[in-house]
Amino acid sequence: MTTAIREQTVGEVLSANGVSRRTFIKFCVSTASFLALAPGMGQVIAKQLLKTKRPSVIYLSFQECTGCLESLTRSYTPSVENMIFNMISLDYDDTLMAAAGKQSEEARDAAIKENYGKYLVVVDGAVPLGNGGVYNTQGGKSAVQILRDTAKGAAAIVCVGTCSSYGGLPYANPNPTGAVPVSDIITDKPLINVPGCPPIPAVITSTLVQYVTLGVPALDAHHRPLAFYGNTIHDRCYRRPYFDVGKFAKTFDDEGARNGWCLYELGCKGPTTYNACATVKWNEGTSFPIESGHPCLGCSEPSFWDRNGSFYAPLAAGLIGSLAPAGEAAGVGAAVGIGAAALSRLRSRARTQSRAAEKTASKED
Amino acid sequence: MELLEFARGPALKVALVVFCFGVLWRLVGTVLLRYHRHLSEPRDGYFKAFMLGLLVGGSRSWPHKQYIKRTGYGEALGYAYHIGLFIVILFFAPHVLFIKSLFGVSWPTLPSGIVTIIAVLTFTLLLAVLFRRLAHRVLRRLSNFDDYFSWFVTTLVIVTGLMATAHFGARYETLLAWHILSFDLLLIWYPFGKLMHAFYIFPSRIINGYFLARKGAPS
Ligand code: SF4
Numbered sequence: 001m002t003t004a005i006r007e008q009t010v011g012e013v014l015s016a017n018g019v020s021r022r023t024f025i026k027f028c029v030s031t032a033s034f035l036a037l038a039p040g041m042g043q044v045i046a047k048q049l050l051k052t053k054r055p056s057v058i059y060l061s062f063q064e065c066t067g068c069l070e071s072l073t074r075s076y077t078p079s080v081e082n083m084i085f086n087m088i089s090l091d092y093d094d095t096l097m098a099a100a101g102k103q104s105e106e107a108r109d110a111a112i113k114e115n116y117g118k119y120l121v122v123v124d125g126a127v128p129l130g131n132g133g134v135y136n137t138q139g140g141k142s143a144v145q146i147l148r149d150t151a152k153g154a155a156a157i158v159c160v161g162t163c164s165s166y167g168g169l170p171y172a173n174p175n176p177t178g179a180v181p182v183s184d185i186i187t188d189k190p191l192i193n194v195p196g197c198p199p200i201p202a203v204i205t206s207t208l209v210q211y212v213t214l215g216v217p218a219l220d221a222h223h224r225p226l227a228f229y230g231n232t233i234h235d236r237c238y239r240r241p242y243f244d245v246g247k248f249a250k251t252f253d254d255e256g257a258r259n260g261w262c263l264y265e266l267g268c269k270g271p272t273t274y275n276a277c278a279t280v281k282w283n284e285g286t287s288f289p290i291e292s293g294h295p296c297l298g299c300s301e302p303s304f305w306d307r308n309g310s311f312y313a314p315l316a317a318g319l320i321g322s323l324a325p326a327g328e329a330a331g332v333g334a335a336v337g338i339g340a341a342a343l344s345r346l347r348s349r350a351r352t353q354s355r356a357a358e359k360t361a362s363k364e365d
Numbered sequence: 366m367e368l369l370e371f372a373r374g375p376a377l378k379v380a381l382v383v384f385c386f387g388v389l390w391r392l393v394g395t396v397l398l399r400y401h402r403h404l405s406e407p408r409d410g411y412f413k414a415f416m417l418g419l420l421v422g423g424s425r426s427w428p429h430k431q432y433i434k435r436t437g438y439g440e441a442l443g444y445a446y447h448i449g450l451f452i453v454i455l456f457f458a459p460h461v462l463f464i465k466s467l468f469g470v471s472w473p474t475l476p477s478g479i480v481t482i483i484a485v486l487t488f489t490l491l492l493a494v495l496f497r498r499l500a501h502r503v504l505r506r507l508s509n510f511d512d513y514f515s516w517f518v519t520t521l522v523i524v525t526g527l528m529a530t531a532h533f534g535a536r537y538e539t540l541l542a543w544h545i546l547s548f549d550l551l552l553i554w555y556p557f558g559k560l561m562h563a564f565y566i567f568p569s570r571i572i573n574g575y576f577l578a579r580k581g582a583p584s
Binding site: 235248272308309314317321327337344 | 369373377378381382383384385387388389390391392394395397398459460462463467468474475478532538541
């Protein structure tokens, strides 16, 4: 991408690509409502976007399955979301870019140099630290080194997907590569997590739009944009009325499952999972896992592979593994009880005997 | 490890270990205590005395006609909130799932809305019970830390459970963690305080009834 094109504002690029003002305003208003902003903010986003220079974006892929990028590219075409690609200057993405090897690395270095302090780093995938980071290297450099070098001059970091946000699958027990989330390595830059396995495409693009127009959005304790991660799946789930009246599917093919009852008993993690699946949904708003009959796995939460026991264990289930320690404790308790009773009997007998002896002695006196 | 995982995992495990240890220690220790030798000749045989003991176990659980005016209110309160607790504990779907995860057994449940209403009523009754204890001059003097703390841990479980159901006051996972932690606390306190009455109450009445019958004073 030439420097001349990179210097263009979003407005210039959009009109060069024939995007009408009407389509553009519609997009900005829907983005504002998507972000749960006040209706008037659509105009603010529009104004801001028109005069903003497209920020340079460097997309780094580490320990990941490319599902997040697949998700991002599944934003349906032609759609306003594809306009995002006209609003940012995607200067490096080794999966999407035509260049490869040395050329692609040169493109990355050039983008860093030209936009130092202003570019956005999007990270996809966890970063392995085990054995000096040898489990993920690109062009002879370890992932952790690439991340450190690239993050140095970044304005902010956006972690796309659960792996970069919290470690995800590579981080799961036993974590053989010593994988860590980006937040464990980069601690001095604004960080936005867009977790999910994968995240909803519209959530990724809208977060980027919000960053471009209004800066770092309001975040929760896990650095997730509140606009998309402010409510649980359960809060917005269309099966919620069944939860409230206690109608649960017990198996995947019983009457409850066929009638669309709540999936809590089948292990649904919707009550503790913060994401927009139940409202934004997937594939042009077609459906989301619960609507397709499968419980929520909680993929946008930290350590979702390891926590909660199993994907199919209900949230109310205990996580104690076996009852054996309790049984053993009962045995020890019974033994202590027997001991205590025996001791008490001995004492009581001794008291009786000494009283009898006292009586005999006083009689003899 | 997050709070909810801690509550459902290690905290629950420790609580169950303490509970099982404490209950068995106290039950076995009490049952095997030395009884006074009865010097008079036994009036009823073992079997008849035992049957009469069972009868006492039942009859002592009912208000005495003579005192009903004085004790009726307290006993009605006691029965009502115990029934409420039983329904909430045994017929709320997530509780049955919890029991199933530990013991592998389950049974039909009640609609969540009904259980919630019963839980609110039970909480109200628990408040009435506390008020009665504080307002009743004799009862107040008889009460000690054990009474108040046992009331507190029981009520805490109900309150945190209601908060979790209503998603009120904090995030659901935090509320659920509080609820399970408060239950863990109840399990730990259980064998060492007056909550242990659940295990003692009927055996002690039956044993008393049995001895009374053996002495020829069945009631
Ligand atoms: S299916 Fe899951 S998210 Fe939906 S109401 Fe049931 S428990 Fe909540």
